[in-house]
Amino acid sequence: MKFLIVGLGNVGNEYAHTRHNIGFDVVMAFVQKHGGSLETDRLAYRAEVKWKGKTFVCICPTTYMNLSGRAVKYWMDKEKLGPEQILVIVDELALPLDKLRLRPGGSAAGHNGLKSITESIGTQEFPRLRFGIGNNYPKGMQADFVLSKWRKEEEPLVALKIEKSVEVIEQFATIGLTMAMNQVNNKQFSL
Numbered sequence: 001m002k003f004l005i006v007g008l009g010n011v012g013n014e015y016a017h018t019r020h021n022i023g024f025d026v027v028m029a030f031v032q033k034h035g036g037s038l039e040t041d042r043l044a045y046r047a048e049v050k051w052k053g054k055t056f057v058c059i060c061p062t063t064y065m066n067l068s069g070r071a072v073k074y075w076m077d078k079e080k081l082g083p084e085q086i087l088v089i090v091d092e093l094a095l096p097l098d099k100l101r102l103r104p105g106g107s108a109a110g111h112n113g114l115k116s117i118t119e120s121i122g123t124q125e126f127p128r129l130r131f132g133i134g135n136n137y138p139k140g141m142q143a144d145f146v147l148s149k150w151r152k153e154e155e156p157l158v159a160l161k162i163e164k165s166v167e168v169i170e171q172f173a174t175i176g177l178t179m180a181m182n183q184v185n186n187k188q189f190s191l
Helices: 019-033 065-079 112-121 142-146 152-174 177-184
Strands: 002-007 039-041 044-051 054-061 086-092 100-103 128-132
Touching: 002 019, 002 065, 002 152, 019 044, 019 054, 019 086, 019 128, 019 142, 019 152, 044 065, 054 065, 054 152, 065 086, 065 112, 086 112, 086 152, 100 152, 100 177, 128 152, 152 177
Parallel strands: 002 054, 002 086, 086 128
Antiparallel strands: 039 044, 044 054, 100 128
């Protein structure tokens, strides 16, 4: 069984470890936990991880967020994977910082990375793990907020949620989407 694990974010040091790049951070943590390393490849940083008889093709698109779909489509076609075999990790303003939400599909909800993937692969029915980043910003400052670094006091909770997200990727591949959703969606994460 093979899966495409996609972390959404933007390339470049100025975006590293910002709220908008949490997808990159989760995928990097997953790859590191399983002894892999991301290499520059076609349209993405890519690593292949084998674990419990499963193959995880892990990508962080280098196309910038708004064109993430190009990388996802390329690697889906190359690896001959259907939408149900991909898991996209994405930042989510509509969820508080203490939440993760695993979904089988749904609208892009204004997220340009998800919108690009939906347009490129022709469906919005692909699993995604939404990582709550909160929405604690003044009116009109959304872009600045999502591109900002985590506040010092948020970092321990973010680290815990990255660890939990890595477990969700493993559960998605081993116990399936529905059971993984039951284990994570109603949890409130705290230290």
